[in-house]
Amino acid sequence: MSILNREFYKKNTLDVAKNLLGCKIFRKINNEILSGTIVETEAYMQDDPACHAFNGYTQRSATLFKQAGIAYVYLIYGMYYCLNFVTEAEGTAGAVLIRALNMPNANGPGKLCRELKIDKSLNEADVTNKxxxxxxxxxxxxxxxxxxxxxxxxxxxxxxxxxxxxxxDNKFVSKL
DNA sequence: GATAAGATGTTA
DNA sequence: AACATCTTATCA
Known part of the structure; x- marks a missing residue:
């Protein structure tokens, strides 16, 4: 029962991505709680051509510049949601993409969002409390x-x- | 207002 | 290896 606090996320994105491995994600829906261990992550930073915030501040990437410890959820290819956790200090873009959880049917960014029923209503949700x-x-x-x-x-x-x-050696990691 | 590309997953 | 499918960003 130790929720990761804001200080955990307010660090170098690469460190946070590594530290998140082995942590457990909890998702409460009505009276049901789903959870899974993070087994795969990816880091996205400000000086990164692949990062949504690389080409400046846009409506979609605005979340990446906000305070650490919130979720960044977006829709990709019109069909799948991806879950990220925002890192770094406020004003600096950075996020960690959660790619796979240690639970069945969650070995991929889109699949795990489907399993946990994550959609855009969770964008910018504070992940440091329940x-x-x-x-x-x-x-x-x-x-x-x-x-x-x-x-x-x-x-x-x-x-x-x-x-x-x-x-x-984790079998739930997406792609080998 | 129109167009092209995209941090994917499923199917053949 | 191809496709389904639509939001977002980038033009005009």
Whole structure:
């Protein structure tokens, strides 16, 4: 029962992406609580051609510049939602994309949002308390040797940046 | 107002 | 390997 506080997110995006591995996401819907361990993340930063905020401040990317510890949810390809957690200080763009959870049918950004019933109404939701129905708690600690660093998936720009992290030998990680 | 591209998932 | 499908950004 230790919810990750705002200080956890208000750090270097790459560090937050690694620290989030092994943490548990909780989603409360009506009286049901869904949860899953984060097994795969990707980092997106301000000086990153693939980041939505790279080309300046727009309506969609505005969330990335807000305070750390809130959710950034957007629709991709008109069919799938992606869940991010905003990082860095207010005014600096940065976010961590959650790519996979340690639960069935959640091995991909779009699939996990479908499983957790995440949609745009959760955009900018505060993840540091339970009121929003979406929060993260400290989970297992992943030793550095079990964190694998590779290039990101599904993007065309800056695809060679080694900013994707996942837990070694985890079968729920999207794509091998 | 119109157009092109996109941090994906499913199907063949 | 191709496609489904629509919001967002970027023009005019």
């Amino acid at each position: 009121k929003s129905g979406l929060w993260v708690e400290k989970g297992i600690t992943v030793p550095p040797e079990n964190i694998v660093t590779t290039t990101r998936i599904g993007i065309k720009k800056a695809a060679d940046y080694p900013w994707r992290f996942y837990i070694k």
